[in-house]
Amino acid sequence: MTDHALDFALKLEPLGEGRFCGRTTPEYWNMGGPFGGITAALLLRAVLDHPQRRGRPVAQTVNFCAAVGEGGFEIQVRLVRDGRSTQHWQVEMIQDGRGTVTTGSVVTGAERETWAHAPAAPPSAPAPQTVPVMPTEGRNAWLAQYEFRVMEGRERFDLEPPGETASAASRLWVRDRPDRPLDYAALAGLADTFIVRILLVRGYFTPVATVSLTTYFLADEAALVRQGTRPLLGVADARAFRHGFADQSAELWADDGTLLAVSHQVTWYKE
């Protein structure tokens, strides 16, 4: 535990029997609630803190059911299945007066060596220190908790409508700010730092929300330790925006070319 804003935001107190309590923090505030990535990291942290947990995170799905309010929350963790290769967990975040605001599932798996193969190649990128850091002043608080060095993709979406339709693709270096050694909870948060694509495409603000987020963790803990505090290379893109919903997929790469995580989400938009 450090005094990093992330560690402070991920502070959970065990209440026993798979129950934990915590509080939202202003540093990770988004528009009408906490940044989704911090909620994902909290649900993962609760599973990782469970005394029966074995192995590392393999998959996480988070369903954002309702706005999380400012203040306290409880996270309830249930081990549904304790198998030889995997453990299956169900997680819920509950708030007084709001009921269940988030549901999720986590799969953990044993660390072991197997045949390995990496058909996907990392995207090309100049060294992070050669790319300017995106300014985050005057924007939603959570953005300032990350250092974004954007190589491709619109950085701002405060144009007057109608903006020019732009690409949904981003390529950037990203890490926690101030820098912090990478771990799975941080990675779960980083996986959601790719702005909801419609804002990039249209260039102006319109009500949006992540509906469901799924992250696959494809690296062992040693790869995270190797990466340490250095920026991750991220890419994201969307396939289709239609009938008020859109998908997007992102990849997070270590700077040695190891794919650390892939993350997919479906987002809601109003107009």
Added chain:
Amino acid sequence: MTDHALDFALKLEPLGEGRFCGRTTPEYWNMGGPFGGITAALLLRAVLDHPQRRGRPVAQTVNFCAAVGEGGFEIQVRLVRDGRSTQHWQVEMIQDGRGTVTTGSVVTGAERETWAHAPAAPPSAPAPQTVPVMPTEGRNAWLAQYEFRVMEGRERFDLEPPGETASAASRLWVRDRPDRPLDYAALAGLADTFIVRILLVRGYFTPVATVSLTTYFLADEAALVRQGTRPLLGVADARAFRHGFADQSAELWADDGTLLAVSHQVTWYKE
């Protein structure tokens, strides 16, 4: 309800209060249990059959916790959140003596018209009738319930090890066999017809299992009706195989170029 094997496999009897019962069918049998796509379709069907369900499926995650045994099962559906734009559902499949074998979540959303944009273009493909149908004789039963016309990607994986490492990518036309009008439950099944990629890559059988499957439904019901019984264009690929787990992503396109669904999964492999 027709006498199609899919409709027979998806037959659920309501037990009241979000509980349904059904039975596995031999037609969709895989190696050590039912084909994962039929389980996904069943969980979706249970949500769609729930009297409180509004709107169409938007997202589904299925966690394959344990092998589903031959015979009866119960599906329990819980409406966690009934919002204006989305409904959030939790689903579990339970078997006597086995407990919870599958968990899942489903998000449904209202059908409505909005701004639309399709940055992803459909893959190129020759007309389906010009591509030979993949033989499925002597293989796991479920394969015979689909008509695969493979344009790219290894079709068999019964080589003696060591096979030559091949691409993880597939491009194919696929539909239910015999052909059947497309609906969301069928689409949920089709989304899992992309063979676990490690078998294609290595070319020989090795123990594998889908751990978690997430499908986003990006089309309204009208698009499914338009597609009717004609083959869908599918592509799939994997990014990384490491430490006993691998990811894969697939897209299912209507033949008019509409992206109907994207599907992601993380798979376990033994060696």
